[in-house]
Amino acid sequence: xxxxxxxxxxxxxxxxxxxxxxxxxxxxxxxxxxxxxxxxxxxxxxxxxxxxxxxxxxxxxxxxxxxxxxxxxxxxxxxxxxxxxxxxxxxxxxxxxxxxxxxxxxxxxxxxxxxxxx
Amino acid sequence: xxxxxxxxxxxxxxxxxxxxxxxxxxxxxxxxxxxxxxxxxxxxxxxxxxxxxxxxxxxxxxxxxxxxxxxxxxxxxxxxxxxxxxxxxxxxxxxxxxxxxxxxxxxxxxxxxxxxxxxxxxxxxxxxxxxxxxxxxxxxxxxxxxxxxxxxxxxxxxxxxxxxxxxxxxxxxxxxxxxxxxxxxxxxxxxxxxxxxxxxxxxxxxxxxxxxxxxxxxxxxxxxxxxxxxxxxxxxxxxxxxxxxxxxxxxxxxxxxxxxxxxxxxxxxxxxxxxxxxxxxxxxxxxxxxxxxxxxxxxxxxxxxxxxxxxxxxxxxxxxxxxxxxxxxxxxxxxxxxxxxxxxxxxxxxxxxxxxxxxxxxxxxxxxxxxxxxxxxxxxxxxxxxxxxxxxxxxxxxxxxxxxxxxxxxxxxxxxxxxxxxxxxxxxxxxxxxxxxxxxxxxxxxxxxxxxxxxxxxxxxxxxxxxxxxxxxxxxxxxxxxxxxxxxx
Numbered sequence: 001x002x003x004x005x006x007x008x009x010x011x012x013x014x015x016x017x018x019x020x021x022x023x024x025x026x027x028x029x030x031x032x033x034x035x036x037x038x039x040x041x042x043x044x045x046x047x048x049x050x051x052x053x054x055x056x057x058x059x060x061x062x063x064x065x066x067x068x069x070x071x072x073x074x075x076x077x078x079x080x081x082x083x084x085x086x087x088x089x090x091x092x093x094x095x096x097x098x099x100x101x102x103x104x105x106x107x108x109x110x111x112x113x114x115x116x117x118x
Numbered sequence: 119x120x121x122x123x124x125x126x127x128x129x130x131x132x133x134x135x136x137x138x139x140x141x142x143x144x145x146x147x148x149x150x151x152x153x154x155x156x157x158x159x160x161x162x163x164x165x166x167x168x169x170x171x172x173x174x175x176x177x178x179x180x181x182x183x184x185x186x187x188x189x190x191x192x193x194x195x196x197x198x199x200x201x202x203x204x205x206x207x208x209x210x211x212x213x214x215x216x217x218x219x220x221x222x223x224x225x226x227x228x229x230x231x232x233x234x235x236x237x238x239x240x241x242x243x244x245x246x247x248x249x250x251x252x253x254x255x256x257x258x259x260x261x262x263x264x265x266x267x268x269x270x271x272x273x274x275x276x277x278x279x280x281x282x283x284x285x286x287x288x289x290x291x292x293x294x295x296x297x298x299x300x301x302x303x304x305x306x307x308x309x310x311x312x313x314x315x316x317x318x319x320x321x322x323x324x325x326x327x328x329x330x331x332x333x334x335x336x337x338x339x340x341x342x343x344x345x346x347x348x349x350x351x352x353x354x355x356x357x358x359x360x361x362x363x364x365x366x367x368x369x370x371x372x373x374x375x376x377x378x379x380x381x382x383x384x385x386x387x388x389x390x391x392x393x394x395x396x397x398x399x400x401x402x403x404x405x406x407x408x409x410x411x412x413x414x415x416x417x418x419x420x421x422x423x424x425x426x427x428x429x430x431x432x433x434x435x436x437x438x439x440x441x442x443x444x445x446x447x448x449x450x451x452x453x454x455x456x457x458x459x460x461x462x463x464x465x466x467x468x469x470x471x472x473x474x475x476x477x478x479x480x481x482x483x484x485x486x487x488x489x490x491x492x493x494x495x496x497x498x499x500x501x502x503x504x505x506x507x508x509x510x511x512x513x514x515x516x517x518x519x520x521x522x523x524x525x526x527x528x529x530x531x532x533x534x535x536x537x538x539x540x541x542x543x544x545x546x547x548x549x550x551x552x553x554x555x556x557x558x559x560x561x562x563x564x565x566x567x568x569x570x571x572x573x574x575x576x577x578x579x580x581x582x583x584x585x586x587x588x589x590x591x592x593x594x595x596x597x598x599x600x601x602x603x604x605x606x607x
Binding site: 072076086093098116 | 200377596
């Protein structure tokens with residue numbers, strides 16, 4: 001819960017001072033609501049606030065789906081950044097693994113060349 | 119047409135492109151390996167084995183299948199599932215980081231569409247030839263295997279495939295549940311029938327059906343053809359990679375599964391073609407299985423081809439729909455798929471051209487896809503160090519980190535042309551002209567290397583050194599340093 005509060009404060013932090021405030025949070029929410037209303041004709045959805053650096057554009061003209069898309073992207077990115085950060089499922093391929101992959105490929109090719117030579 | 123199909127497809131083409139979370143990943147190592155085995159033991163594997171028999175005998179054919187599929191598979195894996203597994207984002211959406219949003223559109227329309235239409239037409243013609251053969255055997259008709267009857271049946275088959283694909287992904291999934299195990303049984307049945315009719319010694323002694331004078335060149339061409347067949351999995355496995363749970367699963371599951379499946383089914387096609395002197399599966403299935411079993415097997419394989427077409431058309435048209443963006447957003451799914459199927463129907467009027475040039479088509483498309491994979495591997499593994507800024511992928515064309523020049527990474531396009539040029543320089547599958555290195559290193563491997571190096575240099579000069587292209591993005595999966603964790607707490 002505390003983490004959530006800190007994240008919310010960061011979300012509304014001023015780009016100049018890095019500090020957040022309830023007044024700024026309110027102002028940003030209202031402005032984003034107006035902007036969203038202008039674009040999609042509806043109020044902001046829970047958990048789907050549009051921020052300046054997340055100006056995504058799904059290739060659909062269906063407004064509810066576009067809105068759902070944005071909310072869903074935001075939700076999933078939050079999970080990836082927090083719950084799944086550092087998870088082995090998202091590890092990068094290491095040089096050693098890459099070398100093993102190339103090595104196996106070369107070894108099978110040599111076996112194939114041996115079969116062809118028979 | 120029900121609204122639910124439109125909703126399914128529309129949701130899949132938009133929400134379906136979003137990153138999958140860990141809980142949504144379906145496949146562990148054995149699941150994914152089995153999926154790949156089932157994919158590889160498909161109808162086209164018999165065709166590939168049969169076409170290999172044109173150039174080489176049994177031992178060289180097995181070697182060509184092995185070497186070709188291993189090299190093709192390795193190239194394809196480096197250019198697809200490694201990325202999609204880590205991020206869980208839809209394949210072509212992820213490629214926006216490499217080519218730009220418009221660049222992906224160009225590639226989908228110039229490469230994926232052309233390759234897809236070609237493959238699906240050939241599968242349709244295979245159905246036509248199969249049923250004409252069934253008719254000739256069962257009813258004593260005398261239809262030509264390259265005649266108008268084949269075209270007519272192909273058009274009907276493609277129409278049925280359209281009926282399936284236009285009803286959305288669920289029906290395709292249901293049909294494949296029965297078709298995939300059926301094809302495995304048929305492959306085993308064919309192996310048994312083959313070895314009741316011939317011995318390994320006879321197989322080894324059987325000559326290639328139409329080899330070149332130079333046996334080394336014939337072998338190199340057979341390898342290159344199989345490299346093309348291996349790379350042709352790029353789109354499918356790239357998409358499936360995002361459903362796997364770990365990097366090891368995505369790489370080794372696909373590698374082992376596809377190699378095993380392709381080898382089994384390809385070897386059956388190769389052996390049957392050599393023993394019966396016919397490269398075309400519909401032509402050898404009846405003589406191999408006899409008038410009853412052969413006709414039943416042929417009828418099943420033909421039916422399986424229809425679901426293969428539907429299964430393959432679905433992701434291709436979905437990619438086209440996504441690449442076209444708002445242009446096709448309001449066009450109904452049956453119309454988009456129908457337009458695509460009509461293209462394959464038109465090509466079905468040229469059965470001789472399509473079937474005779476199957477080898478050319480597979481090799482040439484393999485050369486193009488090898489260059490694409492070289493560009494992707496250089497971009498993702500070398501320039502970006504496997505780090506992509508996911509939200510940036512969804513920004514409008516020409517904007518954000520992956521905006522490049524009006525939504526096109528010019529470096530990537532130059533690199534693809536360079537890679538394809540290298541391929542054609544070493545081996546021109548149209549004129550069959552080759553250069554000396556081709557018999558040692560194939561044409562695809564140099565194409566991958568040239569495309570990769572040119573992309574790395576050109577993209578660095580055009581974007582990276584200027585701070586464009588999102589090459590300094592933070593890693594979303596990087597574990598937080600302990601100090602930051604403590605501060606947040």
